[in-house]
Amino acid sequence: MVPGAGDDVGDAMVEPPSRRRFLTNIWAGLGVVALLQFLAGAAFFLTSGRKRTGKKSAPLLEAGLVGDFPTGSVTLIRKGNLYLTRLEDGGFLAISKKCTHLGCAVPWMAERKQFECPCHASIFDITGDVIKAPAPRALDLYPVTINRDMITIDTSNPLRRSGFTPEQVIYPEERG
Template identity: 45%
Template sequence: MNQPKNANRVNRRQFFGLAWAVAFIGLLGQIGAGLARFMTPVLEEGAFGTKVKAGRVDDFEIGSVSYFRQSRFYLIRLEDGFLALYRKCTHLGCVVPWDENAGNFNCPCHSSLFNQVGEVLSGPAPRPLDLFPVEIRGDEVYVDTGVVIQRDRFDPSQVTPV
């Protein structure tokens, strides 16, 4: 029995139908990839919310207070280790600057005072400045600004030893 000559060939209608289907699937893929990229947060190195490499242990003198503006914390070098304080006031959230001359953190909004380890010296702030975890890897200091630790007082166990 003879088959028609063009029985296994794709006709023009099938070809265009297939081409449209492939183009449509490709378009859906592009849209999906674009959406996924849009929905994924882009966190630059050192940005708030990431684990920040602050520097080498020896870069920080004992007693120093170093400000990491982009990462929103102060790194305090104490005799026996490090403490990373969130710059956000525990009263209403203002940025609390370090006053080098006075040796304390002085909130400009309602005048709360905090000492070098973040304890409240005078209110209305209800609790000490919050902490970020500090990790010493080799001789490098890392601060995890993605984890905020609240506390009701300073305790030496909060200091990450060197």
């Protein structure tokens, strides 16, 4: 009889672990589902981000005709998130709106004729060169081409520069 009694006891002891195993399996299954959802979300985020950053469909931006921009003017080109500056000598610079300190958008203050960063008070002149730190270098430039008076800006490739040099200025073609 001892074995029978032992069996009863044994059965009673076997049952809880199998229930526990059942619950463990459910939790493991839920964990796997959650992990798969996370991975699917991450994959979607990464691939959509890649599509966004890899969006090279329209890197060339037609800003307008030379005559649309008076000398000594700074025009916000919203589509490219940049400024098109026309210097007093007629040359053009396409200047990034992004501060080289910590990346804040830098507004042009027409009355003082300078860019003033609202975050930490860096100041840049009309060429984007640093007048006042903490910005460590001039605002980035975008390549400009002028063909038959149409100004085209390549927004795909901002150029880092330490400061302004006259070679950075693009001039309209001479008219004969």
